Amino acid sequence: MSEQNVRPVQRPHRGHGPMRGMMPGEKPKDFRRTLSRMIAFLGAFKVPLAAAVLFAIGSTVFSIVGPKVLSTATTELFSGLVAKVDGTGGINFDTIGSILLATLGLYALSAACSFAQSWLMTGVSQRVCYQLRGEIARKIDRMPTSRFDETSTGDVLSRITNDVDVLGQSLNQGVTQLITSSVTIVGVLAMMLSINPLMTLIALGMLPISAVLVGMVVKVSQKHFVRQQNLLGRVNGLVEETFSGFEVVKAFGSEKSCEQTFEQVNERLRESAWKSQFLTGMMQPIMGFVGNLGYIAVAISGSFFAVRGVVTVGDIQAFIQYVKNFTQPITQLTQVSNMLQQMAAAAERVFEFLDEPEADGVADDVEAARIRAEELTCDVEFDHVRFGYDSDKPVIGDFSAHIKQGQTVALVGPTGAGKTTLVKLLMRFYDVQAGAIRIGGTDIRDLPRSCVRELFGMVLQDAWLFGGTIRENIRYGNLDATDEQVELVARAAYVHRFIMTLPDGYDTVISEDAGNISQGQRQLLTIARAILANRRMLILDEATSSVDTRTEERIQKAMDNLMQGRTSFIIAHRLSTIVQADLILVINNGDIVEQGTHDELLALGGFYAQLYNSQFQGNTD
Known part of the structure; x- marks a missing residue:
């Protein structure tokens, strides 16, 4: 096989971003059980949740009543104009002003309740995320090492970051929309029936048409969304692997092959993304078209009833507003259903992890x-x-x-x-x-x-350092050690001279992957850390494998002094x-x-x- 055909091996990848852990439409294995457990978990937040529900209902009710109250102002204005034209009276601005003030008060109360509900739900969702992340972190400490040998690091990270984030976002938005949409549908329907049952029946006749049309679009677009997310994961995987193996790609001259592979996957992603976005974009025009048909039907029937004196002009104006407000929560409930599925899927993965057997x-x-x-x-x-x-x-x-x-x-x-x-x-x-x-x-x-x-104190062949200063990495062996003790063990490990050549000395920050120092220098730092720990027994697993012969001799002397009186195990x-x-x-x-x-x-x-x-x-x- 020619070098041009060599490219990084593909690994399953879920992509990045706030929804990278799950594909669109992913569903939990046991929705009812997971939802029941989630409700039980939320029991600790029942007071703020109950308050949020009450505020959400209040916000929706005040918003629904607003158009009905405002319609009386429209009717009063229309009646005053007619009376003025007939010469029998005029417009009563005092009455209209009072009605407008009452309407403004209702909308202000609605906004205040909405703000309170949003504040409470955001607090609950973030506290839930905080608590779950803490439980996962504590769970990791209690789990056997074999669990992490069998599971990829990416999967564990996905649960503690992505799945918890998805759960929090879905909880915050989904619960709120579920309450407001349900109350809105019931309330708006009640207000429409109170104005005119026949007009309500005409308006409702538009719903099956929009449902059928939207269902057809969703059915076609869903497969493109899934394909788009899969391809996005492949693109992210290609970029990640190419950059992580950049030196290997360069060494084998496989740049062209990587570019070609990326272009192929990127083109397929562009195609699927275009189709999914185009089909999704059609939903709004379809809903708008059906909604306009409904407005026309309401206007015609409303005019007929107004001429006969069955309804007032203000009632027609309020009814049209209610028709508009009626279709929106139905669409939101469809979105809430998907959101709750995502929340349950994320919660299921989190609970599965928390249920893992412990050491x-x-x-x-x-x-x-x-x-x-x-x-x-x-x-x-x-x-x-x-x-x-x-x-x-x-x-x-x-x-x-x-x-x-x-x-x-x-x-x-x-x-x-x-x-x-x-x-x-x-x-x-x-x-x-x-x-x-x-x-x-x-x-x-x-x-x-x-x-x-x-x-035990340990020095491993794979020298692990965290993102922080050199002083902090050495002090990891004994968090109570003084700066003088840190410097002393650094001298014993023959790393002090190297540290002092750095611009910031012991305060030099090591990058996340420790790429700004050599492998041998990393190993010297881990040896200094082990010396500082001063444990009764030592384990040295190829502790000098990455240093030169001269440094190895020096370290060997330091290690001989360190091992005096200690039971030591050396793998070499x-x-x-x-x-x-x-x-x-x-x-x-x-x-x-x-x-x-x-x-x-x-x-x-x-x-x-x-x-x-x-x-x-x-x-x-």
């Missing part, structure tokens, strides 16, 4: 357990440990070892042998499926996970870094195949000797 806890008081953990010796025993990420495929078969307090233990072996898995079990990221791991004679499953992890592929270890465990296929010191294992001439000699074969040659 096993212990019954002991955490503070008491922490004191108990501090009193333990740092002897570590692996007693016939068995574990597999898939229970049918064990990674660790039957692992047993005893490490004395203060020993430096190296775990070596080929890739996939189970070295990092042992560390995950030791930190209780996972629990063993058989056997036990004991620290100071206590099964670590009898201690809270937080207490177990507080015993460069075997030259662990020759001074007190005990080397050679692991293959999840079991210990050899153990001893460096010299003992070399003299044995077995698996370790083969690994060691293979790394220095080139130097020997």
Whole structure:
């Protein structure tokens, strides 16, 4: 295959924006159950919700009564003009002024109620979002690590950001529109019937026509909306992947191929977006056309009834306003239905996440357990440990070892042998499926996970730093450390000199992806962080893999000083870094195949000797 045909692999992507987590028309699996649970969750906000409902009803009622009151002013004005033309009287401006003031008062009350209702619902929706985000964040802390190994980071982020946002927006707008639209339909219909039942029947006759026409448009446009959102996700995915792999694209000369792929998807997006937007744009003219037909029918029938004295001119004017106000809430109720479906779908995803099983806890008081953990010796025993990420495929078969307090233990072996898995079990990221791991004679499953992890300091091959200053990243190991202590550990990790070359020194801000410093410098900072943590045991997973040989020697000295008196576990592929270890465990296929010191294992001439000699074969040659 030519390089021109190489392009980034496509991953499922939902796009970006306020509705990126769900496609148009996405529905919950169990609408009733989710809605019931959502109502139960909203029970904590029943007082502001009830007040918002009352204000919404008041706003709608005052708005509905307004045209009827205003119609009396129109009738009074018309009667006064007729009387003036006939010479039998004139226009009573005092009466008209009083009516107009009353109408203004009604509309002012409607606006005030609407403002209060909007203020209350916005507060409720944002408090709901705040509470759900907090529950999700706390849930993440209680969930087992395996859950995140099985789920993409994007899906978790989508639930805590997009789904909660969709839920809040739909709750704020949907509930309000549902109340106001329902009250408006009932109220307007009652006012129209009070004016003239026959005219009401004529006006209602227009609704089936508009419903059929709009239904036809929605049926055709829906598939284009879904296709548009899918293609938007592909476009966003292409852009994200191309930029994240920009150097690879450049290195393999695949710019043209990426451009062509983007143009193809972008053209399809343009086509589907045009169709969906055009069809949606037709709905307003259709509704307007049907509405105008209704106005004509009302005007003709109203004139007929006015001539016969059945209705007044003001009643006709009010009726026309009611006809206009009647069709709008019906359209809004259709939108509310989709909005409630979206809200339920988002709520369902959030509740599914909150219902996920949590990591096993212990019954002991955490503070008491922490004191108990501090009193333990740092002897570590692996007693016939068995574990597999898939229970049918064990990674660790039957692992047993005893490490004395203060020993430096190296775990070596080929890739996939189970070295990092042992560390995950030791930190209780996972629990063993058989056997036990004991620290100071206590099964670590009898201690809270937080207490177990507080015993260890870690330096991983994948150096993780957060967006913040260098000082804050180092201090992450001990939040109470002083600036002098931060500088001291930075010197011990041989990173102080580099820091002082930066414009802002320790106050230099590291970018979100730590792209403004090298991989080796990142690793030095994580080593400084581990030194500052000053934990009783250490785990070093390829801690010097990204530094040069000279710096590695310096760091090795610092780490040797740090490991004095501490039980330390070192995972290393460069075997030259662990020759001074007190005990080397050679692991293959999840079991210990050899153990001893460096010299003992070399003299044995077995698996370790083969690994060691293979790394220095080139130097020997």
